[in-house]
Amino acid sequence: MRTPTVLTAVAGLVAATAATGLMPRAPEPGPRQSGDADLAATVRAAIDDPRGLRGIAVASVDGGRVRVAGIGDRTPGGPAVEPGTPFEIGSVGKPLTGMLLAHRSAAGAVDPDDRLRTVLPEVTGPTGEVTLAELASHRSGLPRLPTGPATLARTWWTSVTAGNAYAGDDVDRIVADARRAEPDDDRGAVSYSNFGASLLGQGLAAQAGVGYPELLRRDVLTPLGMTDTVVAADPADLPGGRAEGATAGGRPADGWTGAGYAPAGIGVWSTAEDLGRLTAAMLAGTAPGADAATPRFDDEAGRRIGYGWFTSRYGDREIVWHNGGTGGFRSYVGYERATGRGIVVLANTAHDVDALGLRLLGVRGDAASESTGLPGWIGAGLALAFTFLGGLSLLGTARRGADRLSVLSAAGWAVLYLGLGHRLGDWSVVPGWIWPLGAALTGVAVALAARRWRDLPVVAGAPPWRRWTGAALSAAFAALAVAVIAA
Structure with missing residues (x-):
């Protein structure tokens, strides 16, 4: 040679x-665990492929009893995940906004058929004519996010860089976007919209005369004892001791904050313990606005939706659920009324946990994955x-x-x-x-x-x-x- x-x-x-x-x-869950040892072992056994996961917090509800556990790490080589570790929950915040509508409707403060302009007069034009119920059930005909070159460029850039996709999106901005927007011809059909959910929450807050975080805390979180669930309008509001988000490949990801989109779940942090309380109360029917989970409208593939909550059938089983995804976190909350069982799964990477949540409920199937980023x-x-x-x-x-x-x-x-x-x-x-x-x-x-x-x-x-x-x-x-x- x-x-x-x-x-x-x-x-x-x-x-x-x-x-x-x-x-x-790629990250994988470490050996450390906390909380209920049997639950932690069950979670590990249910993970089909650990690659892309780092830390997981879980709450299991069965017959009113709530068990919680954590496995893996909050940060690479950092503290272990505990049941009280805050995770970014993303769109799991949308059912909370739907519960606000149901709760305030039951109190006579609003009517689901009210037009958006009646609670948010600043929104004029066609968008002001959509109803609160349409916004809560993704049937408003509004886009997932306002369209435009700047929005598309920012979405692409933050997907590539794992940055904050909602930076600078305050209430004034989404109101201005709403005045320019028009519902499309699919109004009346379910089409997922962060924009619509955010307008619903901001409208309810405006009608109540308080900010959205205060309204959510007053009407839903405090009555349920969810004291560790917070809405971070900007990075300074992020909770201490939180898990660090990352892409499925392990790259650190910024938290998503933007006060305007808080009702859609942006900047909402919670724990397995708090969401376990929520799930138990939903099963018992004692949560404020629990009627939000009642399926009212048909979606694709046999799925139905209420105010924020989806209901899916798997054979003869019916699961009420919602998931969430941000640049560095995934979440899943699901429960079955017939068996009195529920599950909460929170993860601090952008690796979907929907299938894991279903397996922990004893269901073989897939929930609709909410993929974000690339x-x-x-x-x-x-x-x-x-x-x-x-x-x-x-x-x-x-x-x-x-x-x-x-x-x-x-x-x-x-x-x-x-x-x-x-x-x-x-x-x-x-x-x-x-x-x-x-x-x-x-x-x-x-x-x-x-x-x-x-x-x-x-x-x-x-x-x-x-x-x-x-x-x-x-x-x-x-x-x-x-x-x-x-x-």
Whole structure:
């Protein structure tokens, strides 16, 4: 074997060996646990694949008895999850808003058929004509979120960077968005809408003359003894001792806060203990606004919806439920009236727990997953593409590159692509050992480029100014990529 070939192979081997120490690893629940030991063991046995999970808090309700347990860690290598550890619950907050409607309707303060404009006069135009019941049951015809280039760009960016998707969305902003919005032709059919749920909650709060967090605390949380459930309107309001959110691949994720979307579950934190109390009270029919769970309208696939709560059939079994998902958390609350059993599952990664919740209820099936951020197949694609793309590009440039400038640019991008793959890839779907293979390919390409370096001019081909301009633009894009990695 020729010496250059041996050196190239060695370069690839060295790169792969060095990269093994940095190999991305999806989180898994650690061995620590707290609370009811039997429940913790049951939860571990029900997890079909632990990759992508880190910490889990669970409450089990059976015949009015509530048991709670925690497994895994709040943060990487940090404190253990306990039954009282606060988790971001996302859209599990929507049923709480639905319960507010049912409770205030029973008290005669509002009527479900009232128009939005009667409780929130600032909302004029077509959106003001939708009813409170339509908002509570996702039948308003309003979009999931207000549409527009800025919203789409922010949604994409926060999905990539695991940032706060609702930063700056206060009450004034969603009211302004509501004045510009128009229900579509699907009004009357169930179409999930964070926007609609938020307008409902803000309208109820305005009619009551208080802010949404205060109304929720006064009418629902305090009567149920849910003292550890809070609405964080901004980062300063986040509860102490909370779990840290992360993507399914393990990347830290910012908490979602935005006062305008609080009624949709944005910024709502709770514990397995508190949600266990909620579930027990819903089963007993003693929760304020418990009638919100009564199924009133048909949804797809045989599912029905009340005010925020869904009801699904699995054979001869009927489960009332809702789930939640943010950039770094997943949640599931479900119960079965016929058996008096209920379950709460909270997790501090963006790994769906709906199926786990159903298994813990003894049901074989799937709840409708509320996926947020990048879908799993996109995260897997990013892992594979970025891991190998840079090395392949540099390999081609090393063989055909006309000058040092092109080789240097390709080498820089090869390293950056590896970093992007490590940072953005969903390594709970793609095996982490693939990343060192990409590093090996890059190492081989760097070795080939080094062999050609002396024989290449600094700049060749197009006019030098054009080549240097292209290099400057490439460096600018590289700086943006670094910002994505660091974000």
